[in-house]
Structures are given as C-alpha cells and as structure tokens.
Amino acid sequence: MSTAMFEGVKITGLACAVPKKINSISDFVDRFDIDRVINTTGIKERHVVSERQSASDLCYEAAKELIEHKGYPKDSFDGIILVTQTPDYCVPATAHILHTRLGLSNECMAWDINLGCSGFVYALYMAASMVQAGALKRILLCCGEAHSRIWPASDQSTTVLFGDAGSAVILEKGEDIMHAIMRADGSGYQAIIYPGLSARVKVDLSNVNYDEICPKMDGAAVLEFAFRREPRLFKDFFEAFGGTIDDYDYCVFHQANLFMMEHIRKRIHLAKEKMPVSLDRFGNTSSVSIPLTIADLCQRTPVQDRMRFIVSGFGIGLSWGIMDFTMEKEDILPIIETDEYFREAYGSEKTILK
Numbered sequence: 001m002s003t004a005m006f007e008g009v010k011i012t013g014l015a016c017a018v019p020k021k022i023n024s025i026s027d028f029v030d031r032f033d034i035d036r037v038i039n040t041t042g043i044k045e046r047h048v049v050s051e052r053q054s055a056s057d058l059c060y061e062a063a064k065e066l067i068e069h070k071g072y073p074k075d076s077f078d079g080i081i082l083v084t085q086t087p088d089y090c091v092p093a094t095a096h097i098l099h100t101r102l103g104l105s106n107e108c109m110a111w112d113i114n115l116g117c118s119g120f121v122y123a124l125y126m127a128a129s130m131v132q133a134g135a136l137k138r139i140l141l142c143c144g145e146a147h148s149r150i151w152p153a154s155d156q157s158t159t160v161l162f163g164d165a166g167s168a169v170i171l172e173k174g175e176d177i178m179h180a181i182m183r184a185d186g187s188g189y190q191a192i193i194y195p196g197l198s199a200r201v202k203v204d205l206s207n208v209n210y211d212e213i214c215p216k217m218d219g220a221a222v223l224e225f226a227f228r229r230e231p232r233l234f235k236d237f238f239e240a241f242g243g244t245i246d247d248y249d250y251c252v253f254h255q256a257n258l259f260m261m262e263h264i265r266k267r268i269h270l271a272k273e274k275m276p277v278s279l280d281r282f283g284n285t286s287s288v289s290i291p292l293t294i295a296d297l298c299q300r301t302p303v304q305d306r307m308r309f310i311v312s313g314f315g316i317g318l319s320w321g322i323m324d325f326t327m328e329k330e331d332i333l334p335i336i337e338t339d340e341y342f343r344e345a346y347g348s349e350k351t352i353l354k
Helices: 034-041 055-070 094-102 119-133 186-191 219-241 258-267 286-300
Strands: 003-019 022-024 045-047 079-083 109-113 138-146 164-184 250-253 306-315 319-328 336-338
Touching (some): 003 119, 003 219, 034 258, 045 164, 055 138, 055 164, 119 164, 138 286, 164 286, 219 258
Parallel strands (some): 079 109, 250 306
Antiparallel strands (some): 022 045, 138 164, 164 319
C-alpha cells in the first residue's frame, strides 16, 4: 500500500508565477453560455502564456525568485524535478533546461515527471522519500503547465477551463512530519488523454489530422471518479494516521471544478472557510493548482504565521493522493506575473522553434 510517513522533511519555500495575459470567460460570450460555465465550474478567467512563453519559463521565474529569497547557494541543490505535461521538447527532459538556466551544480540530478492533476502530491511523495532516506539533501520541485498550447480553441468543453502557471517549492531536512497516501487506477487512462505525436500515433506530417492527436477529456468519467474515490481516500488517510480534517488549518484540493470540490468538501465534513479557491481567477492549472492556491491564499487572506495543510490531487491517469505538511507564512512568496521567456531557445539557426 502506498502509504507513508516522512519525519524530518520540510517544505521551506514556495513561489508561483503566471503569465500577464488574462482571458476572461466573457471573451467567449459569442461561443459559450458563459453563465452556465461559471456556475458549473467556478472559472471566470485564466492566465495564458504569450506567443513565446512556455511552462518552463514560468517555473524558472518562480524558482529564481525563491532561491534568491532563501539566499541558498545554487550548488546546495542536489535534485531538480519538473512535473509537466507540456514540456519544451519531447526530448530532452525540460528539467535539464531549468537546471542550466538556474545555474545549478553538475552534481545535481534533474528529471521530469509526466503527470497532471495529482502531479504535485505524487512528486512531493517521491522527493520526501529521497530526502528522508538521505539520498538527496535539498530538492527543487517545480510544476508547470502551458495548457493553452495544446487544448484546441474549437473544443468548447475545455477551452475556458485550463490556465497556465508554474511553481517551485524547496524540500529539505527540517522539523516537520508529513503523511501521505497515493492511489492509481490505470484502467481509466482514456478519461483524459493527449495522443500527440507519439510512438502509437502514426501521422503523416504533410497532412496532419489534428483530431488524431489533440487532447480529449471525458468530463463525466472524471467527475464520477472524483465523487467516488476522493471521499474514500480521506477516510483511508485518517484510518491510517489518526486525527480528523478539523486538525488542519486548510485543505487544498486540486482546482479542477468548483462543483466537484464542493461535493467532496461536504462529503468529508470540511468547513467552507478551510477550502481556499483560486480557479475562479486562474482556471485549472493541473499540477500547479495546489501550490498556486496556497500562494493565492496567503496573498489575499490574513493567515497565521505557521499553517498546517492537507492537500489532495486527483485526475489524469487515473491517479489520486493526499499529503499533509506544515509551512511558515514567510516562506510563501507573492504570485509573480511575467511575460519573460527563454530567448536562447529562439536564437539559434538550428532550433526548430525559430
């Protein structure tokens, strides 16, 4: 069973970045019933990348700001992880691009994790395992998505749902105890799928049929999955570790859909004021949504100096998980808005992006 407790591991910093460009739901008034979209999803607007921005650009700005805020030497990091489903390239892993842009040591490991909605909790579980075991001492964990690059504007069920954002957290030895429980059900892999240009999709690039490679989502299947599995996972969590939902200052869900979140909140008997919401202004930012909601909470709401969080990600895969941790308010930075991008990627005559 993927249930674990991590002692002496702590998140010591968190930063997030979003693009400056904002799309409002009202921009689609001629194409959608915007009142219905707002009422069912809770989403009113989202941030989207500019023409040359990518998810890694947003992660870079968040990570750079966080490292400077903490005053850590760049050679003190021995691991950088990037969770993304919108990498800069198919290969190499985008974590290596962040590694060189940030000027990290050659003695630092770097790798990507291809996961979405549950990506933050899954990656946090992996990173905490490595730090507790002593394999790595200080890890930079980034999550980033540029959904607007892949979801087709013609798809009315998804166009207005997904936003772009990046985050960075630092995980290292510290005085905290984390608890975690993870689950997966691969039989639901087709509920959210992006065939793309991949080993199983043979596409004549001279005459691309976009329907063969574009992202697809079965919203009803995802909704049914979350309604059925999430409340049960919280029950399993507290049976494994003790305590109740009332022991936490805030419960942060993956920001998928307000109707879905409200249903889960009521099922687990969570007080409404303990469920922060950010998707109304940022949309569904996939693996970034949990750290982004924490940063948004601390930026917009008076909070105590030390907070105990329980967080849950659920969705693509299908996958779902819960972790808890403590953070200090001073380690959570205000959200960055940026148009910056990696100019070197566009400067070579050899690059495919020219």
